[in-house]
Amino acid sequence: MLEFKNVTKVYDGGKTAVKKLNLKINKGEFVCFIGPSGCGKTTTMKMVNRLIDISDGTILVDGKDIKQQDPVQLRRSIGYVIQQIGLMPHMTIKENIVLVGTLLKWPEEKKNERAKELIKLVGLPTEYLDKYPHELSGGQQQRIGVLRALAVNPPLILMDEPFGALDPITRDALQDEFKKLQKELHKTIIFVTHDMDEALKLADRVVIMRDGEVVQADTPEEILRNPANEFVEEFLGKERLIQGRPDVTTVGQIMEGTPITVQENESLKNAISIMRDKHVDSLLVLDQQEKLVGFIDIEIINLNYKKATLVNEVMEKEFLYVEKDSLLRDTVHKILRRGVKYVPVVDEEKKLVGIVTRATLANLVYDTIWGDGFDVEEHVDLEIAK
């Protein structure tokens, strides 16, 4: 759909805004460009509709080099939404919405129909079509700004911090609306923002830029899980990384380090006394190599203590366990869905390294809601050290 090939922009003053940018954007993809001011994100976007000229390299839209196209015609075929909204104050809302249609000399009927059709998309009454921009609130105005970009149904839409100037509540509402809209319309969208939450919320792919270069281009999940370098980490912010952690934390990071165990060749009598001493109702059973082989609980012992004497004769060998590198969110799922009280954690050789109990999860949820996250980390470190 859209392809950047070695795209470079050097401004007249000699400042290089974009350096040899290479990027391929698929049809229907929602891509957010993000980075500190001066990183070249806006320049990159504005080169697509030739509001800024390319110094070197090529940009292909649908396989066609944009430099070969007439800039005015090109811009009419690409939707454009800007931060300052930029509705024409002397035109009615209807005239504003179908502005590109007017430029393309659409007949009046077609324009009326399209305007009515579009304004319903954002849930505004059709009477608004005859109003002037100043009669609308900021949020309503930007809704019209988005509709204006959609008017002639362009497959590609450029958005330059479209929700940046709105108050947080309106911004949130518009983001949700727009995400829903995008699901219905399947446009290819280039969205420039400096708001990481916005990018993570909306984008299929986030392109993080710095000094005119792409630092990382990945799905929001992948960026949260594997930030490419310190800059990305810093840009994401510690808070976001921790908040995002239930998604990316491994079991090893939160497990408790000292489960109560018993050797498989111990007697049942000993097993019971361990349970009593440690105030637990079940034990994990290990073999000589410290590998986890099963578990035994008070019920099993109660049923079998007359028939058997050793733990490995009666222990339950079918049980749920997780590896310490597996994702926490999958583990949580297992614990909650299967209704088990705990899950033992093993390493690659199936040696027991820890345990996740419902109490561990309660701690985690508590820290996510109340804690600042640091406690969780320290806590976990201590547990692992034990």
Place this chain on the structure above:
Amino acid sequence: MNEFLSNHGTELLIKTGEHLYISFVAILLGVVVAVPLGILFSRIPKMADRLISFVGILQTIPSLAILAFFIPLLGVGKLPAILALFFYSLLPILRNTYIGIQGVNASVREAGKGMGMSNWQSIMKLELPLALPVIMAGIRLSTVYLIGWATLAAFIGGGGLGDFIFDGLNLYQPVLIIAGTVPATILALLADRLLAIVEQKLTPTGMKESYEAA
């Protein structure tokens, strides 16, 4: 008063007509030249300030002198008078057009360009309508000045109400001076009111209301 009107009534009408004609043609020329020039200047903002100062220098030349300069070039009569007045009308209209266009909200202009408006469409559909109140203010200012200065046209044989004033001065007849001055003043006021109405009519609806709302 009655006696004056019966003696000079027809003459007064003719002179007023001449006066209007000279001013009107000069201001029309001024608009036709200065508005496009102002738009052109807005496209070269770096040069524009210097060019506008240059036009400003023209304005500082005393009006009597400018009229005198035109005599060797164009002789006497209406043409040099109109031409001289035209020079005076330039600056206010030029400067207001330039400032008006510059003052059009940059985001509106960028939106227009981004939507795919050509330069010409941007001027005709966006910038002129939005700059219109400021441009009209320049035209009104020029018109009021010009109707006043047009009395000097009599000095180089251009006719108009100035004839009464010069006659009055030469013949020591205050009545003639007043007969030239009062109609000129009334004309200036009327022209200003008229242009205000034109401005009202031309200003796009959405903008009128947003001014009121602001």
